[in-house]
Every structure is written in C-alpha cells, then in structure tokens.
Amino acid sequence: MPRTRWFAVRQELSIRQRRLFGLMAILLPLAAWSLVSYVPFVWHPMIEVTEPGDVTWLKSGQLVPRADFEREVARLGQAGGRVPEGERANPIYLPAPHRVAVALYTAFTTEPKLRGDLWLHESLAMSIKTIFFGFIISSAVGVPLGILCGAFASIARMTEPVVDFIRYMPAPAFGALMVAILGIHLEPKIAIIVIGTFFQQVLVVANTVRKTELSLLEAAQTLGARRKHLVLRVLVPASLPDLYNDMRILLGWAWTYLIVAEVVGVSSGITFFINQQAKYRNFENVYAAIVIIGIIGLVTDQVLAFIGERAFPWRNHRPSRLRTILGRLFAGREVTLFD
Amino acid sequence: MTSPHLHDTAGLPDYRAQAPAVAERFRRLRERPVVLEVDRLGREFSGEHGMVTALREVSFSVHRREFVCVIGPSGCGKSTLIRMVAGLDHPTSGRMLLDGREVAGPGPDRGMVFQGYTLFPWLTVTQNVMFGLEMQRVDRGTAEARAREWIDLVGLGKFAKHYPAQLSGGMKQRTAIARALAANPRILLMDEPFGALDAQTRAQMQTHLMEIWRNVDVTILFITHDLDEAILLADRILVLKANPGEVQELIEVPVPRPRSLAQVTSPEFLATRRRLDELIHPPAAAHEGEPEKLPIVRLTQVGDDVE
Numbered sequence A: 001m002p003r004t005r006w007f008a009v010r011q012e013l014s015i016r017q018r019r020l021f022g023l024m025a026i027l028l029p030l031a032a033w034s035l036v037s038y039v040p041f042v043w044h045p046m047i048e049v050t051e052p053g054d055v056t057w058l059k060s061g062q063l064v065p066r067a068d069f070e071r072e073v074a075r076l077g078q079a080g081g082r083v084p085e086g087e088r089a090n091p092i093y094l095p096a097p098h099r100v101a102v103a104l105y106t107a108f109t110t111e112p113k114l115r116g117d118l119w120l121h122e123s124l125a126m127s128i129k130t131i132f133f134g135f136i137i138s139s140a141v142g143v144p145l146g147i148l149c150g151a152f153a154s155i156a157r158m159t160e161p162v163v164d165f166i167r168y169m170p171a172p173a174f175g176a177l178m179v180a181i182l183g184i185h186l187e188p189k190i191a192i193i194v195i196g197t198f199f200q201q202v203l204v205v206a207n208t209v210r211k212t213e214l215s216l217l218e219a220a221q222t223l224g225a226r227r228k229h230l231v232l233r234v235l236v237p238a239s240l241p242d243l244y245n246d247m248r249i250l251l252g253w254a255w256t257y258l259i260v261a262e263v264v265g266v267s268s269g270i271t272f273f274i275n276q277q278a279k280y281r282n283f284e285n286v287y288a289a290i291v292i293i294g295i296i297g298l299v300t301d302q303v304l305a306f307i308g309e310r311a312f313p314w315r316n317h318r319p320s321r322l323r324t325i326l327g328r329l330f331a332g333r334e335v336t337l338f339d
Numbered sequence B: 001m002t003s004p005h006l007h008d009t010a011g012l013p014d015y016r017a018q019a020p021a022v023a024e025r026f027r028r029l030r031e032r033p034v035v036l037e038v039d040r041l042g043r044e045f046s047g048e049h050g051m052v053t054a055l056r057e058v059s060f061s062v063h064r065r066e067f068v069c070v071i072g073p074s075g076c077g078k079s080t081l082i083r084m085v086a087g088l089d090h091p092t093s094g095r096m097l098l099d100g101r102e103v104a105g106p107g108p109d110r111g112m113v114f115q116g117y118t119l120f121p122w123l124t125v126t127q128n129v130m131f132g133l134e135m136q137r138v139d140r141g142t143a144e145a146r147a148r149e150w151i152d153l154v155g156l157g158k159f160a161k162h163y164p165a166q167l168s169g170g171m172k173q174r175t176a177i178a179r180a181l182a183a184n185p186r187i188l189l190m191d192e193p194f195g196a197l198d199a200q201t202r203a204q205m206q207t208h209l210m211e212i213w214r215n216v217d218v219t220i221l222f223i224t225h226d227l228d229e230a231i232l233l234a235d236r237i238l239v240l241k242a243n244p245g246e247v248q249e250l251i252e253v254p255v256p257r258p259r260s261l262a263q264v265t266s267p268e269f270l271a272t273r274r275r276l277d278e279l280i281h282p283p284a285a286a287h288e289g290e291p292e293k294l295p296i297v298r299l300t301q302v303g304d305d306v307e
C-alpha cells in the first residue's frame, strides 16, 4: 500500500484528497473568522454597553472602545456611582459569521427603508444586467477583432499598439466622460464595463488565436484551404476551447469593474445596496451582498466550465465534480462523450 | 540496422544490374508522363553567419504512379525540399513543374502527410477526411460517402467517429493518408510519415502504403532516413548529400515487385543497401570500423562493472 502523499510536486490528488482540500479552502477562513468573532480574548477591542450605569454619554447597545469604557468604570468606581456594564465585542464592521448567515436570508426579505430604494434581488438583477450587456457588447466587437488580429499580422500591427495603449488607462477614468455622453443611468455603467473588458479581450483573443499550431494551417493549405477557410475552418475551431476559457476569465474581470461602474452617475445595483446598507451600518448586509456577488460569479463560472467540457468533446478532461453530480442525477441516461 | 561490412563479404551483384523484368518495368515507367519536374531548385536561409545554402541545384523528375524515396543524412534539406514542393516554403532559385505547369504556393494537387500527423483535433476521422473535399466544394453527402470509402480503404471503418486524440499513432497516420488522398492530389508528399512509429507498426504501415499505392492512381514522393524503408518502398531513390544539399545519385531499385518484407535478404536488396550505406555514411568512417570512442570518464567504483 503506497503512502498517501499530501504535498507531492505536480501530482494529481486522489478524489478524497481533492474533497478534503476543497473543503479546507472554505473551512479554514471560516474557522479564522469564527475564532476572531466568538473567542473574546483573541481581539474584541470594543465593549458593547449592556447597562450604562451613571455614565451620561453611554447608551445601552452602544459600542465604545475598551480603553474609554475602562476609564469610565474606574472613574465611577472611585466616585461611587453605578458602574456601567458591558460585554467585549468586535467593531461593527466585523459581524460574526452567524449574523452574516442570517443576513444572507434577511437581506432578501427586508423591505427597503426608503421609498425608491430597491430590494436586494432588484439591485442584483440590475447589476447582472449591467455586466451582461457590457460583456456582450464588448465581445461582439472584441472577439471578431481579436480573431482578425490573431490571423492577420497586418491587422494586428494596425490595432494592437493602440489597444495596448488604451488598455493601461483605468476604465473608471472614463466615468465622467461616459456620463456626459450617455447620461446618468445604466448606459455609462455598461460603457465602463465595455471599456474595462474590450481592450483586454482583443489582446487575449488575438494571443490565443496566434497559439494555433502552424502545422495545422499548413495541412489545411495542402488540402486546398484558402484564406477564408484557414480562418473560419482552422484557426477558429482550433482555438475555440481556449477562447472559451478566455471568455470565462474575462467575465471574471468584468465583475471586478462592476463596483466602480455602478458608482458612475447615479449609484445603482448591488453597489447602491452595499453603500446604502453601510450608511445604515448594517454591515452584515454588506457582507451578505459581497458574498452573494462571489456566489453568483462562482456559480456562473462553474456552469460555464461545465458547458465548456460538453461543448468540446475532442478534449479529454478529468471528470469534474459537477459532472459527477449531474451524472448521478441523470443516472441511467448519462450522456456519453464519445460514441 | 545491420552494419555496412556485413555485406562486403558476400559476392553481391552490382546494384545497377537489373533482372529483365525489372529493366522492362523501368522502361515502361520512363515512358509514363512526368508528373513532377523539379528544375535546379535551390534554397538559402539567412543564418547568423550570413546565408546558408540548404539545397543547391536539385533536379529530378517523377513519373506518373512512380514511388520515389528521398534519403540523405540529417540536415541535408530533405524536409526543405518536400516543403518547397508542397508550396509551404519558397525556393530561392529554380522552379517546379506539375504536369508541365509551373506551381508556386500550396494547393490540393500536392497532398502532404507530415511526420507529426497534423490531424485536426476538433474533427472526427470522417470529418478530417472530408476536409479536403469540402474545400473543393463537394457537397456534404458526396463528401461523406467518399470519405467513408477512403476510411474503409485504410481500414479505419470502426473508428470513423473517433477523434484523433483517441487514435494510436499508426491509426492517426492512416487517417492522415486517407485525408490527403481524399483530396485527390496528383502527387502525395510524405515527410518521414512513419518516423514516430514503433518498428512493428511501421512495418505494417509500409505494407499498407504499398497496398494503397498499388490500388490508387497516385504518385508518391516519400522522405525517410530509414534506408531499408527506402529500398522496400521505392522505384527510385534520390540520395542527397549535406552541406550544401545536393543530389548525389538517383538509384533505380533493382528489387523486383511486388515487394514484401521477405526480400530484405535478397541479393538485389543487399546490394542496394550497401550502395546506400556507402553514400550516406562517409567512406572514412565506414572503413575504420569502430565508431569514435566517446570521451567518457569512469564514474563508478572499481569492481562495480556491468560487462
């Protein structure tokens, strides 16, 4: 029986190890967070007042720095009044895990405080819409242009220096300009996503297309393929799986532009929700919203990865967890990759 | 490979001596129209130290349904030559005629099988074979039917729906041959097509290729560095020498057809083999016997001997 190796260089993990490490990835940060939240002597720099005593400026439920609180306790101890009482607590910006967990649910069920404010799901829908249109518009131009750049050195030479130049300009810098041109609603936000994604996209796509093996093009040429077919029947299909993966990564980048895009003009979407909740000091809702963004991103990516493995059957992939789960769901009529 | 001196002992015939049947065959072969004429083809590369001549004044012609092998030491420009014929590389001098017409650039009239397979990984065997037909605007149904025939011909009927990644090296190369032949080329160019295969598969593929060549109207220009392979397959062998790559000799193989692996020990075969050895291996080294000793120092302990 071979010894189980936990840290072998560039070795595949067993299924059991993969599960374990995957679980640890979630549990370790959660454990650290819980430790800081639930074990008072680890950090807890504040005192949550339960009984203000004779201190006039204290109120029940108030958070005060420990030093201040202890000074008041000492003062009243000497003066002989009712000593304030309180419990050690963390600052308001670090809610405990269970409060965020609860907030994950209540954030959806809490009515907005002001008329005109949006429910969480409405904010989310708005954000997703921004990302979706931004990414679609960027891809509609960026992908074909990238392919052309990858295929034709002349087009690359004409395009890429400019693209490279603009790529280094931070997309939010165009915020004011976009508002001036496109108004204050969703359009300038979509434009920021487009600007943030497009220029990277052209370069990434062009590079992926350029990685196509030249020998495939040569083979196609000896079979009679001319320019159009070399691009459409060789370059594009040859790089399709990699392009698909590029799109997944670029979509992730688009999400990172979301928050800055949404403060352009009238603040909107999930960013508006987060800012609003922060203003009301409901930090557990802030965390809940951030976690939800993460979950949406992760789920989208996993779904895309799953589709990707189905869409390119000529690529042998190691079995993915999602596929195993779905495979079990559809047990008996499992789709075979190769027939 | 057998070493050259083994043949020296036996009273081998002259490699130029041909049995009447063989001579008659060559006479008829020469009467066939010339498919490919290579006329003083040259290729120079600009290297670090000025221009390097890879090929100089290479001339030869290939007749219809002839099987010509090209051999030569590594780096003598075999690949460069066949790539130029395929139109994938430009000659710096000379010209090539296909059926009497000058050609430049790649085209489906010159099919190619590469050492590295170069199958399209996203297409199944059938789709790979259909590729050339589709480029010639043959409609899908016809293309598929024709592809089917070629796939059956190379014995891959059961694997028609497989992707290249699911095939062995030999099957990949058979697919590549089917793909090249399906496009109906005038000449099939093969650059060390079996070089990456193990000895057994290679022998199978050689037999297979002979079979295909017998049954299909195709002319073959075949590069190899395996001398036995060249003798087994070729009507004529074009021997190149290196630095610069030039034609050394164009040998008419006296081994009668139909060929089989059993002929490897026949006198004609051995005579041709000896001649090729003389040409490929520099005479000095061939006569000194033992190859030069490598300057290796002893790195094991005294007494720790393996032989």
Ligand SMILES: Nc1ncnc2c1ncn2[C@@H]1O[C@H](COP(=O)(O)OP(=O)(O)OP(=O)(O)O)[C@@H](O)[C@H]1O
Pocket: B045, B046, B047, B054, B072, B073, B074, B075, B076, B077, B078, B079, B080, B081, B225
């Ligand atoms: N693109 C290139 N640029 C510069 N020199 C080249 C290039 N291609 C080939 N050469 C040179 O031309 C010569 C012939 O190369 P080629 O690949 O045709 O040899 P070969 O006979 O096929 O060798 P092998 O048997 O190893 O395949 C070599 O000296 C090589 O260095």
Ligand SMILES: [Mg+2]
Pocket: B078, B079, B080
């Ligand atoms: Mg070569």
